Amino acid sequence: MQFKRTSHSLFGLLASSLIAISSAAIAANPEPSRTELFNEALELINSGKTLEAADKYAALLQQDPEDYSIETNYGYVLTLLGKNVDAIMHLEHATQLNPKYDLAWLNLGIAYQGTGDKQKSRKSFEEYLKLAPKGEESDRIRAHLKIENDENTFAGGDTSTTDYVQSITARSRSPWPSERMPIKVFIADGSKMEGYKPEYLDLAQQAFADWHNAAPAELSYKFVDTPSGADITVAWIRDKAQIVSISEGGDTTYLQDGLGMKSAEIKLLLLDPAPQKLTPRLMRWITLHEVGHAFGLLGHSPSPTDIMYTVAPQTVVGSMPELSARDKVTISKFYTADIGTDWLALNDAGVDAAKRKDYTTALKKYAEAMTLTSSDVPRKNAVRSHYAFAIQLIQGGDMKSPEQHFKSALTLEHQKRDENFPILVEAYARYLRMLNRNAEASAIEKENH
Numbered sequence: 250m251q252f253k254r255t256s257h258s259l260f261g262l263l264a265s266s267l268i269a270i271s272s273a274a275i276a277a278n279p280e281p282s283r284t285e286l287f288n289e290a291l292e293l294i295n296s297g298k299t300l301e302a303a304d305k306y307a308a309l310l311q312q313d314p315e316d317y318s319i320e321t322n323y324g325y326v327l328t329l330l331g332k333n334v335d336a337i338m339h340l341e342h343a344t345q346l347n348p349k350y351d352l353a354w355l356n357l358g359i360a361y362q363g364t365g366d367k368q369k370s371r372k373s374f375e376e377y378l379k380l381a382p383k384g385e386e387s388d389r390i391r392a393h394l395k396i397e398n399d400e401n402t403f404a405g406g407d408t409s410t411t412d413y414v415q416s417i418t419a420r421s422r423s424p425w426p427s428e429r430m431p432i433k434v435f436i437a438d439g440s441k442m443e444g445y446k447p448e449y450l451d452l453a454q455q456a457f458a459d460w461h462n463a464a465p466a467e468l469s470y471k472f473v474d475t476p477s478g479a480d481i482t483v484a485w486i487r488d489k490a491q492i493v494s495i496s497e498g499g500d501t502t503y504l505q506d507g508l509g510m511k512s513a514e515i516k517l518l519l520l521d522p523a524p525q526k527l528t529p530r531l532m533r534w535i536t537l538h539e540v541g542h543a544f545g546l547l548g549h550s551p552s553p554t555d556i557m558y559t560v561a562p563q564t565v566v567g568s569m570p571e572l573s574a575r576d577k578v579t580i581s582k583f584y585t586a587d588i589g590t591d592w593l594a595l596n597d598a599g600v601d602a603a604k605r606k607d608y609t610t611a612l613k614k615y616a617e618a619m620t621l622t623s624s625d626v627p628r629k630n631a632v633r634s635h636y637a638f639a640i641q642l643i644q645g646g647d648m649k650s651p652e653q654h655f656k657s658a659l660t661l662e663h664q665k666r667d668e669n670f671p672i673l674v675e676a677y678a679r680y681l682r683m684l685n686r687n688a689e690a691s692a693i694e695k696e697n698h
């Protein structure tokens with residue numbers, strides 16, 4: 250039996266990398282009107298009026314094109330608007346104007362991330378961490394870089410344009426098994442919780458429906474009214490301590506056994522990722538992303554255009570996030586195509602089946618596992634299952650079928666002749682004598698002496 254637990258990053262990096270000009274700065278600044286404008290723009294961002302804020306910063310830049318703080322904030326706002334290429338131009342300029350300004354590097358890292366340029370993003374984040382090792386965002390950035398590093402180790406070389414199955418299967422080749430369909434899903438009631446919005450329930454339900462629709466025949470689920478007996482549970486929380494990594498606004502933990510996915514637990518955090526607000530738009534992305542994990546996609550996509558990318562989109566405007574074509578192809582392939590498996594998972598599946606006394610399934614799994622490994626483990630398990638199957642058949646009154654299993658077990662044991670061997674020979678001989686085939690029984694005993 251194989252148990253794994255993991256968690257996944259949720260919010261990504263919605264960095265609070267804005268600077269307000271303090272009263273001390275105002276005193277030093279001969280242009281109070283400019284400062285006013287600057288702080289007005291900040292106000293606009295904080296109240297979600299990103300477009301207006303961008304206009305204000307653009308006006309400020311006209312007055313003072315060489316001000317690194319304006320460039321930094323303007324770049325940040327452009328990132329929020331999804332204009333990453335423009336943002337990068339202004340943020341690069343900011344880092345040239347003042348290479349020691351940590352927030353410019355932080356925002357630059359975020360903007361590069363939005364374009365999918367991981368290398369430049371990482372370089373900018375590392376610069377930020379050098380300048381601000383104990384900055385407000387440092388722990389989150391470090392956690393993010395670590396996750397990204399882990400993902401690279403897993404999914405290196407996934408260059409497919411149609412899907413990211415390779416990145417996913419590098420992590421796990423265990424979908425929910427058909428035996429567990431429809432998957433029973435319980436969504437907790439969050440209506441009494443601070444920060445909860447009634448539409449969040451619809452978003453959570455819709456996320457399950459959207460993934461299901463991408464593999465409608467193979468991946469099914471139903472909502473249930475109580476958590477007991479549910480396979481997937483969705484909980485709303487406000488306690489960050491329940492979340493494994495600081496970079497995560499929530500997470501999904503799961504259990505697998507030899508059959509595949511066994512259970513999953515999604516926790517969704519009802520806190521604002523300051524300075525942004527937790528909006529239905531962001532919750533839409535989060536629910537889709539986490540349900541993707543709960544449905545067995547344990548890894549991440551290497552492309553920021555996919556819901557299963559490691560980081561939530563930074564933009565605050567635009568349409569609701571939807572599954573990309575690549576997301577849909579990936580889940581479909583994960584459930585319908587031959588994604589292969591590893592011998593350990595097959596061996597585990599065999600052990601599970603044997604425990605249920607389903608020896609037909611067990612033997613099938615062990616046989617597959619044996620073709621993939623030189624390990625002795627599945628062979629030994631197969632011998633035991635053949636033997637147990639034969640005994641089960643005899644006890645059930647079937648005297649015809651056991652013979653093939655004794656024979657198969659002896660064949661598998663023939664070279665090794667380990668501790669199982671004499672027991673098998675004895676049982677087979679006894680079985681033959683029950684059928685009055687005494688001569689054959691003696692021959693077997695003699696032959697395998």
Ligand SMILES: [Zn+2]
Pocket residue numbers: 257258259538542549558559
């Ligand atoms: Zn994730």
